Amino acid sequence: MKKFISTLLVLVLAVALAMPGASTVAAGTGSMTVVSSTSTQITGVYNKAGGVSNFVDLSSAPISAVAAWEPDPYPNTYPVEPPEAIDSTWDNGVNWFENNGSTADWIWETHLVNDPATVYDPAGSLYDANAAINGRVILFETTFNIPAGYYPTSATLRVAADNGWEAWVNTGTHHLSATVIAGWETSNLHEVYLKTSGWQSYGTITIPLSELVSGINKLYVLAGNEYFAADDNNTPTPASKYNPGATIFQLDINYETEAPDISVVKTGPTYAHEGDTIDYTYEVSNTGDVPLSGVAVTDTLGITVSYGDGDTNLDTKLDTDETWTFTASYEVSVDTTGPVENTAEALGTSPHLIIVTAQDNWSVVVLHPDISVTKVADTTQYYIDGSVTYTIVVTNTGDCTLYNISVVDDKLGTLDTGLTLDSGESKTYYPVAYPVENITNTVTATGYDALDGEVTDTATETVIIEHGFTYTWGYWKTHSSYGPAPYNDTWDLLDEDATFFLSGQTYYQVLWTSVAGGNAYYQLAHQYIGAQLNVLNGAWMRADVQAAFDAATGLLNQYNPAQVMSFKKGTTEQKAIFAQFNSLAGILDNYNNGLMGTPHAP
Numbered sequence: 001m002k003k004f005i006s007t008l009l010v011l012v013l014a015v016a017l018a019m020p021g022a023s024t025v026a027a028g029t030g031s032m033t034v035v036s037s038t039s040t041q042i043t044g045v046y047n048k049a050g051g052v053s054n055f056v057d058l059s060s061a062p063i064s065a066v067a068a069w070e071p072d073p074y075p076n077t078y079p080v081e082p083p084e085a086i087d088s089t090w091d092n093g094v095n096w097f098e099n100n101g102s103t104a105d106w107i108w109e110t111h112l113v114n115d116p117a118t119v120y121d122p123a124g125s126l127y128d129a130n131a132a133i134n135g136r137v138i139l140f141e142t143t144f145n146i147p148a149g150y151y152p153t154s155a156t157l158r159v160a161a162d163n164g165w166e167a168w169v170n171t172g173t174h175h176l177s178a179t180v181i182a183g184w185e186t187s188n189l190h191e192v193y194l195k196t197s198g199w200q201s202y203g204t205i206t207i208p209l210s211e212l213v214s215g216i217n218k219l220y221v222l223a224g225n226e227y228f229a230a231d232d233n234n235t236p237t238p239a240s241k242y243n244p245g246a247t248i249f250q251l252d253i254n255y256e257t258e259a260p261d262i263s264v265v266k267t268g269p270t271y272a273h274e275g276d277t278i279d280y281t282y283e284v285s286n287t288g289d290v291p292l293s294g295v296a297v298t299d300t301l302g303i304t305v306s307y308g309d310g311d312t313n314l315d316t317k318l319d320t321d322e323t324w325t326f327t328a329s330y331e332v333s334v335d336t337t338g339p340v341e342n343t344a345e346a347l348g349t350s351p352h353l354i355i356v357t358a359q360d361n362w363s364v365v366v367l368h369p370d371i372s373v374t375k376v377a378d379t380t381q382y383y384i385d386g387s388v389t390y391t392i393v394v395t396n397t398g399d400c401t402l403y404n405i406s407v408v409d410d411k412l413g414t415l416d417t418g419l420t421l422d423s424g425e426s427k428t429y430y431p432v433a434y435p436v437e438n439i440t441n442t443v444t445a446t447g448y449d450a451l452d453g454e455v456t457d458t459a460t461e462t463v464i465i466e467h468g469f470t471y472t473w474g475y476w477k478t479h480s481s482y483g484p485a486p487y488n489d490t491w492d493l494l495d496e497d498a499t500f501f502l503s504g505q506t507y508y509q510v511l512w513t514s515v516a517g518g519n520a521y522y523q524l525a526h527q528y529i530g531a532q533l534n535v536l537n538g539a540w541m542r543a544d545v546q547a548a549f550d551a552a553t554g555l556l557n558q559y560n561p562a563q564v565m566s567f568k569k570g571t572t573e574q575k576a577i578f579a580q581f582n583s584l585a586g587i588l589d590n591y592n593n594g595l596m597g598t599p600h601a602p
Helices: 089-093 095-099 473-478 489-493 507-511 520-536 543-556 561-569 572-592
Strands: 028-035 041-047 054-057 136-146 150-162 164-169 201-206 215-225 246-257 262-267 271-273 277-286 293-299 306-309 323-331 340-349 355-367 371-377 388-396 402-409 413-421 426-429 439-448 454-465
Touching: 028 136, 028 150, 095 150, 136 246, 150 215, 164 201, 164 246, 215 246, 262 340, 262 355, 277 293, 277 340, 277 355, 293 323, 371 402, 371 439, 388 402, 388 413, 388 439, 388 454, 413 426, 413 439, 473 507, 473 520, 489 520, 507 520, 520 543, 520 561, 520 572, 543 572, 561 572
Parallel strands: 271 355, 371 454
Antiparallel strands: 028 246, 041 054, 041 136, 136 215, 150 164, 150 201, 150 246, 164 215, 262 277, 277 323, 293 340, 306 323, 340 355, 371 388, 388 426, 402 413, 402 439, 439 454
16 A cells, blocks of 8 residues: 555645636635554553553653554565555455555554563553553544634544554544444453454544534544453464554545635715715625625614615525625715715625625715805995996805806896806906996806805995086076075075175176176186086086186186186287186086086986
């Protein structure tokens, strides 16, 4: 029989499985074999010296088993190994090992049954001067490892011995050959305890899987030869032809491997508003090599995550080719300032109760859109023909970007469209208006966030147009307290009986003095009094008119009617003064007739 020097572990791995998008994982089935060899340790001996049983514990200093001299033929020849005896009496007597190409070998403590009387120190615990007669029982121990992730599916021990055996794994069930009874190892090894018939006792044992552990395991085999003397119906034979207790065994363990794994991909919206309901989707995939049971998803938001679909074969297990969909909803609470951040965890359990988990995060930005618009006129009171400049400021006062902003004034029209403002960003407009009457106008700014949530703001400004109305000097001439037209009490602010500058006449008298002959003094005086009363009556006087009025005031304070008339044919300088009287009179005449910014009274 072919023999290996050390215990052999044969590992066979099945083909690996893979899933798109996931890493390749080892998967499948395999086997491992533990065989008897010279690396098997002897950790105890039941020494029968002196006719009593004395157990010698060698566990702290075990000795290695010896390759047995297989008799061929028995009992006359014990060849020295190597070479190995092929097709020996023992091999043929227990033919399973040879027929199945086992690498197991027959092993024993010493080559001959009488060796304990010659190879051991007579003072030692292993010495027996009559070992050939007393018999001996040896405890063989083989250590083997079942790697983590290897899950045995069957364990079969095949064992034989000359003459009897007892075998077990770890602290499991003790299995006995047909040639022995329980407690035989401590007996005197007579026929009643260890039969000499059927000496090559062979057994096939199914080891309960519960007796195997992940990691280090120990296989124990007790093997012994019988008491051999005439008083036990044995015919003595020279010790040189006796073999000690020998054994051969092979433990075959079939196992399966699993590399369970799981993944979860969580998705949801990117944005939400306070009060919105966020709908999450969880895609859970089996990225391992075995089905997973008890698959569930939890969320750190504390929301209920419900299974949707994906169990195509309805076996309630997440198979390696399946992806299950789960869903959950969460309502964004009011006053949520930051993003809604949460973690999903998917969990599943493998056939061998390995729990696998995976996590995925999702963050939803909670939008708080807001917009502000302000509108300020550079004045709130204007006279007709004046311009009003507005300062309009549109500001994104929210925490998110606003898109497609429009700025529309109900009087000034559209100021902007398609505007985008980041949070805190502003844009200023300076539209100009030329109102002819009191004006109240409202500007509206409207924008949209990433969810098309609309925000709007308005600003209103009022400008009062203080123009009043003008009347001609002829109106004021007839509406004094002297009539003949109804009295206009604006005269109370001027007093028609007061002296008019250097004229030597009252206001009333000046108005009734003729301008015949082209009297420039009275032409200006009439228009001046009309303009003065118009202003006192609330009419607005434009700046250029005011300048003319002020210039007229200066001339009237300097010259009297006679002087002005004399300038008509006077020096060049005097003629220029005369012409100035006429020019200023023309300007004030236009003003009084409603032609210089302030309308004439209807």
